[in-house]
């Protein structure tokens with residue numbers, strides 16, 4: 580009996596020992612495997628090298644850890660090894676952060692210390708660290724209704740649209756204004772629905788030829804000086820009117836903002852896909868003075884988002900398209 584018990588205890592002990600040995604060896608082999616996998620990808624080695632370089636630039640190990648997590652090794656190599664950026668950590672927290680623009684963020688922040696880091700990133704992504712009408716991009720593919728035309732983005736010379744339609748009276752004052760086909764029906768629907776509220780909306784300017792825009796800009800410059808022309812008219816190629824997707828309602832005088840038509844448009848136009856493009860509180864982003872009469876067609880989805888978030892199209896594109 581005693582022998583039997585001893586044998587059982589011995590077997591249990593042996594099994595336990597074997598079990599422990601087995602567990603340990605499996606554990607060890609996992610560890611080795613993990614380590615060798617990491618070693619196999621030179622990335623770890625490179626990260627280690629960058630760690631030294633980043634330390635010598637003056638970054639502390641906390642920030643280096645974040646750099647390792649958030650920025651790929653190739654981007655660390657390309658953008659971060661030449662100098663130390665004072666607010667790298669803060670800028671990386673912005674959802675719109677792009678490592679290639681880190682230098683621009685730092686410079687823009689130095690010139691605009693009252694902005695938050697998020698604002699700095701957003702505004703630089705819009706391009707606001709460049710003077711208006713500098714760093715201009717010529718839009719190659721301009722036929723979409725979502726084409727951005729502003730002081731940094733212009734239409735190519737000779738841009739044409741094959742789907743312009745005539746907006747008849749009483750929707751337009753002359754009965755001859757032209758608009759892009761995509762917005763013809765929504766525009767008429769909006770004007771009709773406004774009429775049901777006893778409001779009188781009509782279009783006084785829509786599509787403009789490049790030559791017309793050129794004439795308007797030069798005329799404004801002659802009459803009111805270059806600064807005025809730059810604020811209230813667009814240089815040729817830079818006007819949304821040349822896209823055929825912008826309209827001016829009723830009058831281009833600021834008194835329009837005191838009308839019932841304006842009050843209705845402001846809160847209803849998005850339902851038809853239109854946005855007031857140059858609001859009073861966003862002049863520094865759009866580069867245009869307040870134009871309560873100027874509306875842009877972008878489709879219901881985009882217009883609704885912009886209305887609900889009170890953002891310009893420039894902000895919308897950085898937030899949702901980049």
Ligand SMILES: [Zn+2]
Nearest residue numbers: 825826827873
């Ligand atoms: Zn306009």
